[in-house]
Amino acid sequence: MTSARPGPNHIVLEAGEIARSLTRIAHELLEHNKGADRLVLLGVPTRGVPLAARLAARLGEIEGRTVPVGSLDVTMHRDDLRRQPMRSIAATDLPPGGIDDQIVVLVDDVLFSGRTIRAALDALSDLGRPRAVRLAVLVDRGHRELPIRADHVGKNLPTSFRERVRVSVAEIDGVDEVRIEGDL
Amino acid sequence: MRHLLSAADLDRAGAVEVLDVAARMAATQQREIKKLPTLRGRTVVNLFFEDSTRTRISFEAAAKRLSADVINFTARGSSVSKGESLKDTALTLEAMGADAVVVRHSASGAPHRLATAGWIRGAVINAGDGTHEHPTQALLDAFTLRRHLVGEDASGADLAGQTVAIVGDVLHSRVARSNVLLLHTLGARVVLVAPPTLLPVGVGRWPCATSYDLDGVLAGDVAGPLDAVMMLRVQGERMNAAYFPSRREYSRRYGLDARRLRLLPPHAIVMHPGPMNRGLEISAEAADSPRSTIVEQVSNGVAVRMAVLFLLLSAASGPASGPATEIAKEIVP
Numbered sequence: 332m333t334s335a336r337p338g339p340n341h342i343v344l345e346a347g348e349i350a351r352s353l354t355r356i357a358h359e360l361l362e363h364n365k366g367a368d369r370l371v372l373l374g375v376p377t378r379g380v381p382l383a384a385r386l387a388a389r390l391g392e393i394e395g396r397t398v399p400v401g402s403l404d405v406t407m408h409r410d411d412l413r414r415q416p417m418r419s420i421a422a423t424d425l426p427p428g429g430i431d432d433q434i435v436v437l438v439d440d441v442l443f444s445g446r447t448i449r450a451a452l453d454a455l456s457d458l459g460r461p462r463a464v465r466l467a468v469l470v471d472r473g474h475r476e477l478p479i480r481a482d483h484v485g486k487n488l489p490t491s492f493r494e495r496v497r498v499s500v501a502e503i504d505g506v507d508e509v510r511i512e513g514d515l
Numbered sequence: 516m517r518h519l520l521s522a523a524d525l526d527r528a529g530a531v532e533v534l535d536v537a538a539r540m541a542a543t544q545q546r547e548i549k550k551l552p553t554l555r556g557r558t559v560v561n562l563f564f565e566d567s568t569r570t571r572i573s574f575e576a577a578a579k580r581l582s583a584d585v586i587n588f589t590a591r592g593s594s595v596s597k598g599e600s601l602k603d604t605a606l607t608l609e610a611m612g613a614d615a616v617v618v619r620h621s622a623s624g625a626p627h628r629l630a631t632a633g634w635i636r637g638a639v640i641n642a643g644d645g646t647h648e649h650p651t652q653a654l655l656d657a658f659t660l661r662r663h664l665v666g667e668d669a670s671g672a673d674l675a676g677q678t679v680a681i682v683g684d685v686l687h688s689r690v691a692r693s694n695v696l697l698l699h700t701l702g703a704r705v706v707l708v709a710p711p712t713l714l715p716v717g718v719g720r721w722p723c724a725t726s727y728d729l730d731g732v733l734a735g736d737v738a739g740p741l742d743a744v745m746m747l748r749v750q751g752e753r754m755n756a757a758y759f760p761s762r763r764e765y766s767r768r769y770g771l772d773a774r775r776l777r778l779l780p781p782h783a784i785v786m787h788p789g790p791m792n793r794g795l796e797i798s799a800e801a802a803d804s805p806r807s808t809i810v811e812q813v814s815n816g817v818a819v820r821m822a823v824l825f826l827l828l829s830a831a832s833g834p835a836s837g838p839a840t841e842i843a844k845e846i847v848p
Contacts, residue, residue: 407551416830417829417830419532420539420825423542453552458548
């Protein structure tokens with residue numbers, strides 16, 4: 332499968348495709364939710380945060396109202412802290428209305444093992460009781476280790492376990508792209 | 516960082532990291548559910564050979580908020596009162612599987628011995644040893660200073676340009692020594708104010724200024740305008756000689772009262788590590804004034820100790836940091 336690809340390091344999504352994916356996800360969210368009522372978007376740091384902000388802006392343009400957006404740090408709920416070098420803790424910023432009885436949409440860049448989202452669900456339950464939690468990711472690269480799936484996916488990207496998917500966003504990295512880095 | 520024995524173990528980046536993590540921890544303590552699962556399954560032993568209220572409770576709260584198991588060990592009512600040595604106590608704790616040992620001891624250097632003798636594998640945190648150091652107190656003081664003087668959202672900032680006076684019984688104060696080291700590392704200017712009998716020998720080599728004149732320092736004549744004044748407890752229990760003629764004279768010359776409070780610039784804060792001798796080093800007006808951060812220091816203590824436990828215990832133990840970082844640094848920077 333890998334040999335059919337144009338090289339070990341290549342771009343799989345460019346800025347235009349990322350923008351179109353986010354627009355589609357925005358429409359899917361609104362269709363599924365029947366409007367923007369009760370929607371709260373929470374980005375998972377680091378790159379989920381700007382993606383959530385963009386998604387909220389899209390929803391706002393379509394519906395003509397502001398959609399609350401925030402961030403949710405999951406570091407202190409991870410189950411792999413002891414297997415990894417020190418991780419820095421990011422900010423958790425909830426919108427002023429909180430998350431109780433809202434439809435919370437978790438937004439992350441890459442869905443891989445599912446462990447980050449597991450941690451996010453735990454972190455969320457310490458902060459309040461949403462009516463429902465949905466998951467939107469830019470890239471689903473497979474290799475799940477937990478029974479978790481995304482409700483909205485920008486692109487399904489079958490990968491080898493040894494490959495690395497690197498998402499860059501303009502707010503942090505200066506450029507919008509999704510890149511696969513190679514079979515190490 | 517494998518142990519926290521001295522405020523000198525932290526360089527500027529390391530100290531700022533502790534303060535930044537502490538700010539995140541403090542934010543979690545505003546929530547309805549304060550407990551985090553981060554250190555589940557780890558064991559923290561509070562090993563207190565000397566009396567303490569707030570430090571022990573603070574470490575216990577910090578460990579519990581991070582879901583660690585806490586074992587409290589106080590010398591009174593333990594085998595230490597039957598003559599057990601530090602080594603045998605340490606071996607007992609090791610056998611129980613302590614991941615971190617928070618130690619307070621009346622002998623300066625006891626935490627260093629515990630960390631380097633090879634008796635235990637866990638991280639050692641110095642919670643005050645004799646008249647030597649009390650690094651977590653210095654960290655919580657730096658955290659309080661940064662919150663008030665730099666701002667709530669001061670992530671990444673140090674204390675450059677701030678001037679802090681530390682007043683009183685410097686000779687017996689581990690808090691003063693750790694604060695001088697840490698505040699200097701963070702870029703603040705420190706002035707020690709005390710009667711000559713209560714300044715330690717060799718204080719001239721510490722990275723700070725000294726003065727005998729409290730009124731002059733408060734008025735800004737000695738070190739420029741102050742941003743904070745930290746009063747130290749007069750440690751009567753460690754004084755086996757007469758260091759000043761009478762309590763009344765000490766209070767007159769070195770106590771912070773309402774008149775001296777008015778000498779401070781309007782933004783300056785008043786700190787005290789506790790426990791206070793009201794009427795001796797600090798008057799009730801000063802201790803209870805709106806610019807006093809004494810109660811806030813206690814709640815900041817929990818956040819800072821959560822940060823220290825998180826940084827020492829959460830990550831995979833990296834490459835051994837080597838004995839060089841574990842040797843207690845001399846007071847000379």
